[in-house]
Amino acid sequence: MKRVEGTICAEGPKRCYVDIVIKLPCPECGSELGHDFNGSYLSHPEVGDECNANFYCEKCDEDGKPCEYNLVVKITKYAIELEYDETSLKHDGF
Numbered sequence: 001m002k003r004v005e006g007t008i009c010a011e012g013p014k015r016c017y018v019d020i021v022i023k024l025p026c027p028e029c030g031s032e033l034g035h036d037f038n039g040s041y042l043s044h045p046e047v048g049d050e051c052n053a054n055f056y057c058e059k060c061d062e063d064g065k066p067c068e069y070n071l072v073v074k075i076t077k078y079a080i081e082l083e084y085d086e087t088s089l090k091h092d093g094f
């Protein structure tokens with residue numbers, strides 16, 4: 001079992017883009033396949049949920065072989081990362 005960690009990039013839980021790319025060798029031809037969660041979002045992700053990552057092999061498609069794969073991935077952590085500039089602290093008027 002492999003775990004990867006990324007940060008939630010935009011639009012919150014409805015459309016959750018994450019900077020995680022899963023790369024796997026094609027079971028048929030060995031070409032590197034990739035699924036980019038920053039390109040296809042997770043919808044309302046919850047820890048413990050399973051979702052599908054789709055993979056497409058261009059080489060197998062060209063060779064007329066089955067070319068689409070599906071990987072079940074489990075969400076094991078839900079994290080938010082914050083960033084701020086300490087020097088931008090401003091008086092709020094009170």
Ligand SMILES: [Zn+2]
Nearest residue numbers: 026029057060
């Ligand atoms: Zn292939």
